Amino acid sequence: MNSQEVKDFVKAEYGQAALQAKRGGSSCCGSVSERAAPITSNLYEVTDTETLPAEAVLASLGCGNPTALAELKPGETVLDLGSGGGIDVLLSARRVGPTGKVYGLDMTDEMLALARENQHKSGLQNVEFLKGEIEDIPLANQLVDVIISNCVINLSSDKDRVLAEAFRVLKPGGRLAVSDVVVRGDVPAEIRHSVELWMGCIAGALEESAYRSKLVKAGFRDIEIVPTRIYRAEDAKDFLGGAGFNVEALAPQMDGKFMSAFIRARKPLESELRPT
Numbered sequence: 001m002n003s004q005e006v007k008d009f010v011k012a013e014y015g016q017a018a019l020q021a022k023r024g025g026s027s028c029c030g031s032v033s034e035r036a037a038p039i040t041s042n043l044y045e046v047t048d049t050e051t052l053p054a055e056a057v058l059a060s061l062g063c064g065n066p067t068a069l070a071e072l073k074p075g076e077t078v079l080d081l082g083s084g085g086g087i088d089v090l091l092s093a094r095r096v097g098p099t100g101k102v103y104g105l106d107m108t109d110e111m112l113a114l115a116r117e118n119q120h121k122s123g124l125q126n127v128e129f130l131k132g133e134i135e136d137i138p139l140a141n142q143l144v145d146v147i148i149s150n151c152v153i154n155l156s157s158d159k160d161r162v163l164a165e166a167f168r169v170l171k172p173g174g175r176l177a178v179s180d181v182v183v184r185g186d187v188p189a190e191i192r193h194s195v196e197l198w199m200g201c202i203a204g205a206l207e208e209s210a211y212r213s214k215l216v217k218a219g220f221r222d223i224e225i226v227p228t229r230i231y232r233a234e235d236a237k238d239f240l241g242g243a244g245f246n247v248e249a250l251a252p253q254m255d256g257k258f259m260s261a262f263i264r265a266r267k268p269l270e271s272e273l274r275p276t
Helices: 003-022 054-058 087-096 109-122 159-169 193-201 208-218 232-243 247-254
Strands: 077-081 101-106 126-130 144-151 169-182 222-233 258-266
Touching: 003 208, 054 109, 077 087, 077 159, 087 101, 087 109, 087 126, 087 144, 101 109, 109 126, 144 159, 159 169, 159 208, 169 222, 208 222, 208 258, 232 247
Parallel strands: 077 101, 077 144, 101 126, 144 169
Antiparallel strands: 169 258, 222 258
């Protein structure tokens, strides 16, 4: 599949996930099946979600909880890349308070409609959902303090463009604080070529050193990649079986190779870029 075909496939699958969440069914990492449960389950504390609309929780497609790790401060402006049903936007809006602002960016009409319904139910006013793609963010330069994202950057086929756009809209000194699936070591080609596993947040994941290199290329500093959940062979069996692969042959090759991670990075201050 070329990049546009992958994008169209992702949009269609996420649209279906939004519709299922509205019907009261759970979603997981871009698929309405249960294959991604080892990645998407138990990410949020009950105290985080108990006051959110149920549909926001059901539509959560992530692999982490960036709002818990981003150290958001009152008054900050936040952008969530691939905001889905809005769970991380709504949680962030509470953390930055009424003097702050949170933008949610998504390309899927069904998800945007669901997110706006969830915002209305939550009563939060410091939120705005935008339609657009993470490779072409519809915001001005140097507008936001923090960029968050939850298992979405790995779904893009042009991650260099995503990170360059993130760098552009961050203020000097601004922070990137995203959850994503990251690869450690080599991965069988069969998995890389599987669209089903791409939608399970696996096949589009970057290798750890490649992620660091792309962040440096975009201009970021103070880069940290901190594992939050490492997946074992047993976790992978449902993924592999659901995509029609030989489970016994491939599962051992995946053991410990994939992890959910929290990625931190910082846009340097202008003073740091001036020659001394």
